[in-house]
Amino acid sequence: MNDALDPRPRPRSPRVALATSTEAWSLDEDAPLLTAALADVGLDARGVVWDDPDVDWSAFELVVIRSTWDYATRHREFIEWTERVQAVTDLRNPAAVIAWNTDKRYLADLADDGVAVTPTTFLTTPMPEAEVSERIAESVGSDRGIVVKPTVSAGSKDTARYASRAEDPHALGAAATHAASLLDRGRAVMVQPYLDSVDDDGADGGETGLVFLGGTFSHAFRKGPLLALGADPVTGLYAEETISAREPSDEQLAVAASVLDAARARTGFTELYARVDLLPGEDGSPVLLELELCEPSFFLTSSPGSAARAAEAIAAKVRR
Numbered sequence: 188m189n190d191a192l193d194p195r196p197r198p199r200s201p202r203v204a205l206a207t208s209t210e211a212w213s214l215d216e217d218a219p220l221l222t223a224a225l226a227d228v229g230l231d232a233r234g235v236v237w238d239d240p241d242v243d244w245s246a247f248e249l250v251v252i253r254s255t256w257d258y259a260t261r262h263r264e265f266i267e268w269t270e271r272v273q274a275v276t277d278l279r280n281p282a283a284v285i286a287w288n289t290d291k292r293y294l295a296d297l298a299d300d301g302v303a304v305t306p307t308t309f310l311t312t313p314m315p316e317a318e319v320s321e322r323i324a325e326s327v328g329s330d331r332g333i334v335v336k337p338t339v340s341a342g343s344k345d346t347a348r349y350a351s352r353a354e355d356p357h358a359l360g361a362a363a364t365h366a367a368s369l370l371d372r373g374r375a376v377m378v379q380p381y382l383d384s385v386d387d388d389g390a391d392g393g394e395t396g397l398v399f400l401g402g403t404f405s406h407a408f409r410k411g412p413l414l415a416l417g418a419d420p421v422t423g424l425y426a427e428e429t430i431s432a433r434e435p436s437d438e439q440l441a442v443a444a445s446v447l448d449a450a451r452a453r454t455g456f457t458e459l460y461a462r463v464d465l466l467p468g469e470d471g472s473p474v475l476l477e478l479e480l481c482e483p484s485f486f487l488t489s490s491p492g493s494a495a496r497a498a499e500a501i502a503a504k505v506r507r
């Protein structure tokens with residue numbers, strides 16, 4: 188019989204949407220590996236553009252947010268989308284987790300919970316540039332480089348590094364101009380000292396990302412420094428990243444576990460996936476730079492077996 192005319196229902200593999208954005212899907216290096224690993228466990232997964240108005244999200248059994256890298260300047264629209272999707276199907280991570288985690292003010296919550304975080308000052312309302320300058324000077328010592336980023340940001344976008352006031356008398360003014368212009372555009376801003384440890388390419392130096400899948404540690408990587416001195420803030424989709432595999436130390440694993448415990452208590456959810464990005468702090472012990480519960484790259488190419496682990500974690504959510 189002609190297949191197309193066979194009226195009997197055929198078994199269909201469950202459908203998983205990997206939420207992405209128009210520009211990002213072809214750049215998402217995890218996507219081909221993850222899609223193949225999901226097929227291996229019998230799941231039909233496809234990339235679906237989050238802001239495509241024609242998508243019927245209820246047609247998917249599970250929507251996994253993966254490379255929605257263009258939400259930073261459309262935060263409210265993105266949060267509303269998570270709520271809409273969650274109303275008709277299962278969304279991971281859930282909308283409440285996304286709402287909490289997509290504004291880096293969650294760092295203040297985690298600091299309150301006793302987590303060691305990168306020292307951060309938040310500026311949330313527009314103010315004259317001179318006042319911004321004072322606030323930055325109060326929060327970052329004169330011998331420290333200055334980092335300015337929007338609290339809602341991804342891929343280092345609109346993030347910039349400035350020299351210390353001791354090195355360059357114009358640095359503070361330039362940092363204040365950048366911060367004030369973000370504030371004027373309605374974006375909350377965070378100011379941090381530049382942690383020089385990000386440039387340390389020794390065994391434990393630099394940024395370490397720890398990836399957790401299905402609540403369990405999967406793999407870790409080292410990410411090269413991203414902020415060049417004097418460079419303009421990134422305006423494209425994201426800054427190019429240099430990634431290599433890394434074994435995390437027991438101390439890094441312990442800090443990451445405490446970060447996730449605090450996040451789970453805050454949101455009420457155990458996440459399907461998480462990435463904890465750490466830097467060595469002043470005394471060398473790890474401090475949290477970023478907790479990514481929305482659209483972290485997993486860098487699956489850096490760790491054999493990690494795509495299969497990601498697929499298993501996703502499959503466990505589909506077949507409960």
Ligand SMILES: Nc1ncnc2c1ncn2[C@@H]1O[C@H](COP(=O)(O)OP(=O)(O)O)[C@@H](O)[C@H]1O
Nearest residue numbers: 334340341342343379380381382385412413477
């Ligand atoms: N305080 C800091 N000290 C040193 N490097 C930083 C600092 N803040 C950010 N960076 C650099 O900028 C990159 C992006 O910043 P991050 O806070 O991870 O935001 P996002 O990845 O969401 O854009 C980091 O991977 C790191 O290389």
Ligand SMILES: [Mg+2]
Nearest residue numbers: 342343464477
């Ligand atoms: Mg980051």
